[in-house]
Amino acid sequence: MERKGVFAGRTVAVVNDLSADEQWYLYSKARELKEAAMAGRDTGAFRLDERDYQVYLIFMEDSTRTRESFRNAAEFLGARTNIFDAATSSFNKNESMSDTIKMLYGYAEGSTFVIRSRLEGVCRSLEASLSRYAEQTGRPRPSFINAGDGKHEHPTQEFLDEFSFLERLGWKRDHIHLCLTGDLYHGRTVHSKADGLGIFREVELDLVAPELLSMPPHYVERMRDKGFSVREYASLDEYLASGKVAPLWYFTRLQLERMGDAVLERAEGLRQSVTFRRDMLGKLGADTRFYHPLPRDRMNPTNPGFLDELPQNGWDAQSANGYWTRIALLGMVCGLLGGDFEGEPHKETNYVDDFVVEAEVAESRKPEYKVGIKPVEEGIVIDHIASGEAIGTIWNNIEAVRKILGLNVRSSHGVYHSNLGKEVYKGIISLPDVISFGERDLKKLAAVAPGCTLNLVRGHRVARKYRLSMPPRIYGFDEISCKNPACISHPDHKEGVAPEFLRKEGGRGCPATTFVCRYCEKEHGFGEIWDL
Ligand code: NCD
Numbered sequence: 001m002e003r004k005g006v007f008a009g010r011t012v013a014v015v016n017d018l019s020a021d022e023q024w025y026l027y028s029k030a031r032e033l034k035e036a037a038m039a040g041r042d043t044g045a046f047r048l049d050e051r052d053y054q055v056y057l058i059f060m061e062d063s064t065r066t067r068e069s070f071r072n073a074a075e076f077l078g079a080r081t082n083i084f085d086a087a088t089s090s091f092n093k094n095e096s097m098s099d100t101i102k103m104l105y106g107y108a109e110g111s112t113f114v115i116r117s118r119l120e121g122v123c124r125s126l127e128a129s130l131s132r133y134a135e136q137t138g139r140p141r142p143s144f145i146n147a148g149d150g151k152h153e154h155p156t157q158e159f160l161d162e163f164s165f166l167e168r169l170g171w172k173r174d175h176i177h178l179c180l181t182g183d184l185y186h187g188r189t190v191h192s193k194a195d196g197l198g199i200f201r202e203v204e205l206d207l208v209a210p211e212l213l214s215m216p217p218h219y220v221e222r223m224r225d226k227g228f229s230v231r232e233y234a235s236l237d238e239y240l241a242s243g244k245v246a247p248l249w250y251f252t253r254l255q256l257e258r259m260g261d262a263v264l265e266r267a268e269g270l271r272q273s274v275t276f277r278r279d280m281l282g283k284l285g286a287d288t289r290f291y292h293p294l295p296r297d298r299m300n301p302t303n304p305g306f307l308d309e310l311p312q313n314g315w316d317a318q319s320a321n322g323y324w325t326r327i328a329l330l331g332m333v334c335g336l337l338g339g340d341f342e343g344e345p346h347k348e349t350n351y352v353d354d355f356v357v358e359a360e361v362a363e364s365r366k367p368e369y370k371v372g373i374k375p376v377e378e379g380i381v382i383d384h385i386a387s388g389e390a391i392g393t394i395w396n397n398i399e400a401v402r403k404i405l406g407l408n409v410r411s412s413h414g415v416y417h418s419n420l421g422k423e424v425y426k427g428i429i430s431l432p433d434v435i436s437f438g439e440r441d442l443k444k445l446a447a448v449a450p451g452c453t454l455n456l457v458r459g460h461r462v463a464r465k466y467r468l469s470m471p472p473r474i475y476g477f478d479e480i481s482c483k484n485p486a487c488i489s490h491p492d493h494k495e496g497v498a499p500e501f502l503r504k505e506g507g508r509g510c511p512a513t514t515f516v517c518r519y520c521e522k523e524h525g526f527g528e529i530w531d532l
Pocket of ligand 1: 154189
């Protein structure tokens with residue numbers, strides 16, 4: 001089959017790998033399919049019927065619904081469906097995931113890998129390594145679909161959740177008022193809501209969880225940045241007393257398997273504050289619907305059994321929607337669907353390495369750089385290091401520059417007054433024997449001491465001056481690593497994934513700028529990236 005459409009070979013590691021229009025396309029296709037199937041009409045347009053296209057299910061964490069709905073969706077599509085037995089595989093002989101997938105990729109003309117893992121960012125890293133391999137071998141790129149990675153994201157659960165909300169709201173996208181409750185800290189399905197709810201024009205979101213289970217602040221910030229109006233409550237009692245109760249509720253279970261001992265010990269009390277009781281029923285609006293990604297804990301469900309037969313039960317229908325939305329998604333990435341897509345496609349961010357700018361050299365008769373440090377006749381002076389910061393921070397930054405650039409040469413350094421103000425200080429390192437900096441060192445310097453200037457001194461005068469700002473990407477250095485122990489690129493996992501950090505859009509400049517790991521998306525303060 002000729003693979004067509006904007007979706008062929010795409011990876012869905014996070015919700016945002018599909019633009020809002022592309023997500024809407026997915027919901028429209030899933031709706032079309034579900035309605036046709038329910039009415040007994042022809043669903044042939046959704047069948048690939050190609051045995052040389054494989055869907056490989058690789059589940060390294062427990063799953064029922066996600067795995068089974070993907071398996072059935074792949075069967076419906078008519079692809080060759082394989083279930084990889086991770087527990088007895090060469091992963092136990094320390095084989096890397098990338099090596100394993102390269103082999104499986106060779107078994108068919110086209111491939112989608114559906115992966116669930118405890119490690120975060122797996123699909124993004126495999127997308128990078130297998131795309132390189134596909135290019136080398138001149139074969140089509142495989143797709144990777146994240147079926148849940150640690151406590152990071154669960155995009156396909158998000159798609160079926162949004163599909164279910166839209167169904168309930170009569171496919172209207174102007175407004176949604178939703179309550180998220182349960183374990184908002186560890187639950188990946190609620191984290192994915194920060195992006196998935198973006199298909200609605202107006203979002204009111206009530207977050208109900210005690211502090212230890214509350215939504216991590218960077219997700220709340222992301223929600224507010226997107227214009228969601230977010231309210232937070234510590235328990236269901238507090239929420240119901242507020243009088244502004246949502247018509248749609250999304251329950252989650254406590255993710256005991258991801259909790260540290262300190263939280264586990266208090267799990268019982270925490271659970272009570274997010275468990276629905278019969279006496280709360282009277283405080284709900286008439287049309288309230290409850291959702292849950294499932295499974296619920298059979299001993300201690302947060303949405304207890306007495307609700308099963310009541311009209312509030314929306315979760316059974318919701319879980320069935322996993323089938324329709326996953327058929328549509330597989331159909332898109334294998335290239336069967338997408339020819340009729342119209343709208344704004346997802347855009348890859350282009351990182352422009354524009355962090356080095358030549359600055360004007362001020363005319364001066366006096367030789368520069370002689371106050372307190374040896375005058376420089378020929379060489380390089382790094383100036384304005386951590387300018388304006390506290391003196392201790394400036395010293396730390398000087399030390400970091402020396403260490404990371406390996407400046408074990410004749411040199412001097414110090415903290416000096418800046419001409420920007422009376423109490424303003426900056427760091428200077430003077431390197432009389434260094435004549436030039438290679439591009440790699442320049443990148444390193446920009447990443448370690450953004451805002452500094454690099455002065456090329458010739459005959460006691462500054463011949464050229466370069467201003468270095470924070471680079472948009474920090475990668476390719478041995479001295480950096482992601483500090484999230486669950487990240488696929490964390491050195492402990494020895495998967496050979498090269499760390500890479502992306503400057504967060506909207507960062508407020510050094511040192512407030514944060515960087516996110518390309519794989520697990522954990523935010524790092526700029527100093528945290530470096531292994532010093
Ligand atoms: C969820 C998951 O795995 O994150 N389950 C699912 O995919 N249906 C929620 C959970 O395990 O609590």
